[in-house]
Amino acid sequence: MTLSPGxxxxxxxxxxxxxxxxxxxxxxxxxxxxxxxxxxxxTTLPIIGEGFEDFEHANVHLALEEYLxxxxxxxxxxxxxxxxxxxxxxxxxxxxxxxxxxxSIGAKEGPVQYVNVEAGHETILTCVKSGLYLISQSEKRxxxxxxxxxxxxLGQKGKIEVIxxxxxxxxxxxxxxxxxxxxxxxxxxxxxxVGSASTLRSPEIKFHHLTKVERKNIILPDGLLxxxxxxxxxxxxxxxxxxxxxxxxxxxxxxxxPPGTGKTLTAMYLASEMTxxxxxxxxxxxxxxxEQSCNLAQTLQPATIILEDVDLVAEDRKRxxxxxxxxxxxxxxxxGLRDDADILFLLTTNRPDILEPAxxxxxxxxxxxxEMPLPDDGCRRRLFILYSNGLTMEIKDSNRFIQKTEGAxxxxxxxxxxxxxxxxxxxxxxxxxxxxxxxxxLYELTVQGGDLTKSLLGFRxxxxxxxxxxxxxxxx
Numbered sequence: 001m002t003l004s005p006g007x008x009x010x011x012x013x014x015x016x017x018x019x020x021x022x023x024x025x026x027x028x029x030x031x032x033x034x035x036x037x038x039x040x041x042x043t044t045l046p047i048i049g050e051g052f053e054d055f056e057h058a059n060v061h062l063a064l065e066e067y068l069x070x071x072x073x074x075x076x077x078x079x080x081x082x083x084x085x086x087x088x089x090x091x092x093x094x095x096x097x098x099x100x101x102x103x104s105i106g107a108k109e110g111p112v113q114y115v116n117v118e119a120g121h122e123t124i125l126t127c128v129k130s131g132l133y134l135i136s137q138s139e140k141r142x143x144x145x146x147x148x149x150x151x152x153x154l155g156q157k158g159k160i161e162v163i164x165x166x167x168x169x170x171x172x173x174x175x176x177x178x179x180x181x182x183x184x185x186x187x188x189x190x191x192x193x194v195g196s197a198s199t200l201r202s203p204e205i206k207f208h209h210l211t212k213v214e215r216k217n218i219i220l221p222d223g224l225l226x227x228x229x230x231x232x233x234x235x236x237x238x239x240x241x242x243x244x245x246x247x248x249x250x251x252x253x254x255x256x257x258p259p260g261t262g263k264t265l266t267a268m269y270l271a272s273e274m275t276x277x278x279x280x281x282x283x284x285x286x287x288x289x290x291e292q293s294c295n296l297a298q299t300l301q302p303a304t305i306i307l308e309d310v311d312l313v314a315e316d317r318k319r320x321x322x323x324x325x326x327x328x329x330x331x332x333x334x335x336g337l338r339d340d341a342d343i344l345f346l347l348t349t350n351r352p353d354i355l356e357p358a359x360x361x362x363x364x365x366x367x368x369x370x371e372m373p374l375p376d377d378g379c380r381r382r383l384f385i386l387y388s389n390g391l392t393m394e395i396k397d398s399n400r401f402i403q404k405t406e407g408a409x410x411x412x413x414x415x416x417x418x419x420x421x422x423x424x425x426x427x428x429x430x431x432x433x434x435x436x437x438x439x440x441x442l443y444e445l446t447v448q449g450g451d452l453t454k455s456l457l458g459f460r461x462x463x464x465x466x467x468x469x470x471x472x473x474x475x476x
Contacts, residue, residue: 029109030093030132033078034163037134038141042163047090048170049161053202054149056181057158058117061127063181064146064160067173071137078132080145081110090145090161093132115148119186121207141165142173149202157202188300191271191279194289203292208281213269218262219375219382219410225266228253228370232270232344236277236302239342250337252345252365254310256352257372260411263348266372267306270346277344278303290326294333294343302342310359311351327356334365374409377402383410387417392432401438416441 034042052060068075082088088107112131119125133144143163150156160177164170187205195204218225231253235242239249255263271279278300280293290313297303307313313326337343345366349355352369359365375383380402395401405413417433419441424433 028094028096030078030080030107033132033134034094034143037136037143038163038165042143043094045163045165046167046170047161047163048167048174049089049145049159050174051157051159052149053157055202055205057115057148058119058125058127059181059185059187060146060158060160060177061117061125062184062186063177064128064133064144066180066184067177068133068135074136076134077112077128078134079110079112080107080130080132080147081113082107082130088130088145088147089159090143090163093145118207120190121209123207125186140169142169144173182299185300187296188278189276191281192296193281193283194293194296203289205296210268210272210279213265213272215269217386218266218269219379219386220262220266221373221376221379224370224372228255228266228270229273231368232304232346233273235344236274236342239302243340243342248339249342250339250344251367252334252347254352254366254369255346255348255372256369257350258374258409259350260409261372261374262410263372264308265410267308267346267348271304271306274304276302280305282307283309290329290333294337297343298337298341304344304346306346306348308348309350310347311349311354327359331356331359331365374407375413377406380405380408380413383413384417387414388433391417391421392430394432394434395438396435401442404442412445416445419444 031042038045067073080088080093093107113129114126115129116124117127127148128146129148131146133142133146135142135144141164145159145161145163147159149158160174162170162173164173191208191210193206193208195206215225231251235251243249255266257263271277278297280297280303282290282293282305293305297305307330310330313330334345347366381398384398384402405416408416416438420433420437421431423437423440425431427437
């Protein structure tokens with residue numbers, strides 16, 4: 001029998017209606033679980049939920065785990081299987097499944113799904129990806145639905161929803177989860193950096209491991225490091241005393257000086273010494289995450305935000321090509337923090353001359369600036385000792401090289417000894433650094449390397465002027 005298009009359409013419509021009716025006649029499995037758990041119709045109970053970013057998944061999971069450990073709470077976890085393209089929530093779990101040509105559409109009960117999440121430097125935490133928690137504590141009942149952010153839908157946040165007999169009880173649960181989450185955050189006390197966010201992607205947070213910087217390896221003029229330590233390590237140590245005395249905690253420090261003078265090394269040393277603080281690293285024009293970093297700092301305080309090369313984002317607004325929007329964001333975030341927020345901004349720059357006056361001068365943004373100068377004779381002598389450590393040295397006239405490196409930065413002197421060691425290694429089986437090796441290395445850096453090399457390594461003046469005779473074994 002051949003059906004007309006009209007007859008086929010009517011038959012197909014009836015088929016779909018029958019499928020829908022059969023699917024709707026069955027109570028959803030999650031409705032049954034919730035009905036048994038609460039001993040009432042769960043659709044009459046209030047539901048309250050909150051979203052969370054992808055980087056908070058581990059914190060929400062751990063907070064829920066910590067909550068469940070308290071006060072003899074009993075829990076049953078039911079796996080929720082749903083397609084990533086479906087926006088699952090507690091309401092939809094209790095609704096009848098919809099029928100389609102491919103079968104019923106909706107969440108189904110299944111095994112609890114887990115996903116591995118980075119929770120520290122080389123640390124992985126296995127977190128629930130999608131699950132319904134049925135929580136009992138004596139006569140009290142709660143049900144919590146946890147769903148991780150969608151993997152296939154950009155911009156989709158994770159969610160945690162709670163259904164309870166009373167709205168206030170649900171609110172108290174979420175408040176306790178927030179409190180535990182912030183207190184026990186996987187980022188607290190760690191060294192992290194925040195990637196830029198967009199409307200479709202949440203910011204990415206990366207963990208970093210800072211190499212331990214020994215205090216003896218920081219060569220600065222007498223008293224300078226002590227003054228910097230007093231405003232950072234000392235301030236952090238006595239923050240509660242200062243707060244009790246009515247002193248503001250939010251403050252900013254600027255380390256400035258030529259390239260290679262130890263600004264970054266000093267910042268990393270300070271970070272490694274203030275182990276009770278969360279360290280947030282920001283670098284370069286592409287940082288784009290000032291707001292997110294400051295928000296995290298407020299949550300994770302005491303915290304230190306290290307912003308290297310601040311001149312890249314804080315150039316004077318009158319300069320052509322200045323990065324005004326990032327500057328405004330930085331200033332707004334610094335101004336917006338409460339005075340009692342235990343947040344230290346530690347900024348570095350090679351170009352203090354082009355910094356926006358509002359950033360460099362206004363109290364509450366930058367409270368003190370420390371100049372990191374090129375090393376004088378005494379500091380260069382100490383640097384020679386530091387960077388020759390481990391080498392066999394046979395230098396007849398070290399004073400001559402101290403004088404020749406006037407205007408050299410610590411970074412330049414470090415590279416000088418590396419190259420001198422390489423020259424010595426090329427000369428024979430036994431690595432002994434002699435005068436000619438330092439001469440050759442110095443010539444390579446100051447003459448053959450050109451102005452760019454000197455600029456990159458921080459060398460203002462040099463001993464080999466044009467026309468000076470090159471070492472006998474130097475390459476032409």
